[in-house]
Amino acid sequence: xGRYIIRRILQAIPLLFFLTVGMYLLIHLxxxxxxxxxxxxxxxxxxxxxxxARMGLDxxxxxxxxxxxxxxxTGNFGYSFNTNEPVSDILGRRFPATLELFxxxxxxxxxxxxxxxxxxxxxxxxxxxxxxxxxxYFGIAMPVFLLGLFAQDIFGVQLQWLPTSGTGNYxxxxxxxxxxxxxxxxxILPMVVLAVAFIAGWSRYMRxxxxxxxxxxxxxxxxxKGVAPVPLLFRHALRNAVIPLITVVAxxxxxxxxxxxxxxxxxAWPGMGLLFIDSLDRRDYPILIAMLMLGAVxxxxxxxxxxxxxxxxxxxxxxx
Amino acid sequence: xxxxxxxxxxxxxxxxxEPFLELTPALVQKRRSQGRIIFDRFLRNRAAIGGAxxxxxxxxxxxxxxxxxxxxxxxxxxxxxxxxxxSPSPAHPLGTDDVGRDVLARAMAGxxxxxxVGLSSxxxxxxxxxxxxxxxxxxxxxxxxxxxxxxxxxLAVPLYLLLFVLSASxxxxxxxxxxxxxxxxxWTYAARLVRGEFLALKEREFVLASRTIGAxxxxxxxxxxxxxxxxxIIVNAxxxxxxxxxxxxxxxxxxxxxxxxxxxxxxxxxxxxxxxxVDPWLVAIPGLLVFLTVLSLNLVGDGLRDALDPYxxxx
Numbered sequence: 001x002g003r004y005i006i007r008r009i010l011q012a013i014p015l016l017f018f019l020t021v022g023m024y025l026l027i028h029l030x031x032x033x034x035x036x037x038x039x040x041x042x043x044x045x046x047x048x049x050x051x052x053a054r055m056g057l058d059x060x061x062x063x064x065x066x067x068x069x070x071x072x073x074t075g076n077f078g079y080s081f082n083t084n085e086p087v088s089d090i091l092g093r094r095f096p097a098t099l100e101l102f103x104x105x106x107x108x109x110x111x112x113x114x115x116x117x118x119x120x121x122x123x124x125x126x127x128x129x130x131x132x133x134x135x136x137y138f139g140i141a142m143p144v145f146l147l148g149l150f151a152q153d154i155f156g157v158q159l160q161w162l163p164t165s166g167t168g169n170y171x172x173x174x175x176x177x178x179x180x181x182x183x184x185x186x187x188i189l190p191m192v193v194l195a196v197a198f199i200a201g202w203s204r205y206m207r208x209x210x211x212x213x214x215x216x217x218x219x220x221x222x223x224x225k226g227v228a229p230v231p232l233l234f235r236h237a238l239r240n241a242v243i244p245l246i247t248v249v250a251x252x253x254x255x256x257x258x259x260x261x262x263x264x265x266x267x268a269w270p271g272m273g274l275l276f277i278d279s280l281d282r283r284d285y286p287i288l289i290a291m292l293m294l295g296a297v298x299x300x301x302x303x304x305x306x307x308x309x310x311x312x313x314x315x316x317x318x319x320x
Numbered sequence: 321x322x323x324x325x326x327x328x329x330x331x332x333x334x335x336x337x338e339p340f341l342e343l344t345p346a347l348v349q350k351r352r353s354q355g356r357i358i359f360d361r362f363l364r365n366r367a368a369i370g371g372a373x374x375x376x377x378x379x380x381x382x383x384x385x386x387x388x389x390x391x392x393x394x395x396x397x398x399x400x401x402x403x404x405x406x407s408p409s410p411a412h413p414l415g416t417d418d419v420g421r422d423v424l425a426r427a428m429a430g431x432x433x434x435x436x437v438g439l440s441s442x443x444x445x446x447x448x449x450x451x452x453x454x455x456x457x458x459x460x461x462x463x464x465x466x467x468x469x470x471x472x473x474x475l476a477v478p479l480y481l482l483l484f485v486l487s488a489s490x491x492x493x494x495x496x497x498x499x500x501x502x503x504x505x506x507w508t509y510a511a512r513l514v515r516g517e518f519l520a521l522k523e524r525e526f527v528l529a530s531r532t533i534g535a536x537x538x539x540x541x542x543x544x545x546x547x548x549x550x551x552x553i554i555v556n557a558x559x560x561x562x563x564x565x566x567x568x569x570x571x572x573x574x575x576x577x578x579x580x581x582x583x584x585x586x587x588x589x590x591x592x593x594x595x596x597x598v599d600p601w602l603v604a605i606p607g608l609l610v611f612l613t614v615l616s617l618n619l620v621g622d623g624l625r626d627a628l629d630p631y632x633x634x635x
């Protein structure tokens with residue numbers, strides 16, 4: 001088991017290395033990249049050359065790369081073109097909001113997907129199954145921003161049940177409990193909209209996985225030995241059926257850095273996705289590159305976690 | 321003629337060889353080609369037929385529609401206030417948008433763009449994916465490792481982030497750049513698929529047989545092995561069109577990709593979202609079109625998957 005983990009970690013390292021090289025090349029390819037600081041038209045040629053030498057832009061490529069890598073590894077991603085704040089500070093400020101939205105949406109999606117998938121599988125072929133399948137098709141085909149717009153209109157404007165954007169009411173200072181409730185009210189709509197797409201895909205996956213498990217011989221044996229249907233479902237079938245789904249969930253969780261971008265854009269939720277869109281409009285490249293890097297690290301980390309989880313839950317994998 | 325004579329005979333006409341057929345009519349089934357069997361299985365899936373019908377109608381709407389409805393989708397009309405955000409009328413069956421452009425014409429033009437981008441990027445992505453996957457799966461070991469590491473690098477970067485950054489910097493509003501951009505991200509699943517199929521097919525006897533009569537590597541890969549892997553590839557290709565259409569509309573929605581005045585369903589939604597309370601149809605029409613198109617493509621793709629499934633017994 002330990003050897004498997006070490007092997008996977010060792011495989012992830014060259015991947016990370018290639019990624020840093022790719023990011024570095026991307027910085028130099030994007031317009032307004034490394035040389036952007038020198039676009040000041042008032043600089044004389046001599047001053048510009050001196051500035052380039054002092055900033056190390058005349059060093060050979062690999063020297064620049066290792067310098068950049070060194071500072072990136074210590075968390076120094078440079079300064080925003082817009083506000084001159086350190087990029088890591090900005091990212092640190094925005095990350096909790098995204099984590100909150102993404103985490104709650106995925107948790108809700110996981111619970112509902114397992115529930116709906118199991119119901120669909122147990123009642124395979126009936127009207128319930130058919131309805132749930134139709135709904136999940138709708139969920140897969142519906143673009144997130146469209147669903148967000150419709151949800152905002154129906155629940156925010158027409159019914160006036162929920163607020164349509166932001167994380168809380170500005171302007172009035174509410175007592176802590178009311179502030180918390182207000183925050184939750186703001187969270188509900190984007191969370192549900194984000195969860196829908198995941199629920200649609202995962203529940204179909206859960207359904208087919210469950211159907212496959214229920215057909216196995218050991219299920220029939222357990223039933224023949226007298227296990228009641230409901231404990232049979234939960235203790236025997238669900239445990240095995242949920243394994244591939246959990247790995248898919250772990251993989252999807254890896255998209256946390258950019259996965260909520262569209263939802264945050266529609267609902268003006270101040271997380272990393274919205275930061276990304278704003279920086280994109282302003283061509284604020286240090287933030288963009290740092291977010292790409294961070295996103296890639298998250299994806300690779302969660303790929304690793306998914307593999308390890310799979311090995312933990314399914315012992316057959318460890319020995320392959 | 322008995323059997324031994326038939327086996328060794330030459331110059332035998334058809335009626336001499338097969339007299340037995342008339343003696344046992346009950347055992348003779350009408351022979352259907354493989355394609356026909358798949359087609360019949362597809363036809364049993366009503367949802368898939370619905371999807372296919374919608375796609376055909378959409379194609380007619382977008383491609384032939386402009387021949388009948390000759391209104392310029394980029395022609396603005398700011399003469400008077402009533403010309404903008406107009407309600408449906410004989411002159412503009414679906415109304416006009418905020419600068420007076422006809423929504424029906426824009427829906428057709430946007431559909432053309434979406435279908436063009438979706439199909440072209442799918443073709444590019446599938447070709448790339450097949451190429452990379454075939455070489456990786458066929459040669460195995462070092463080449464496989466290298467190509468799959470490369471695939472992992474592409475997959476590791478969050479899709480939307482990289483897509484937005486690249487489209488903000490490199491696209492110029494034409495469909496061609498959007499097609500190339502989307503194709504760059506779409507080939508990975510097909511590559512994995514083809515690689516997996518080829519790894520399995522490599523061990524089959526027909527590959528060994530072809531090799532012994534002198535087939536070269538390329539011929540083996542593309543003439544013998546690829547047709548056997550065609551089923552999952554076709555299913556993936558169909559579903560990929562839907563994914564690419566959504567990607568294109570997301571790009572246009574955020575202002576990258578196809579920009580106004582060129583029509584695209586995504587940019588129509590973006591324009592209409594601010595006017596949702598005044599005229600919800602500005603969002604609803606392109607939105608419904610995107611949704612129904614992707615839904616139909618998914619249904620057709622699933623129908624194809626069921627029809628091509630070799631383990632599904634004949635009903």
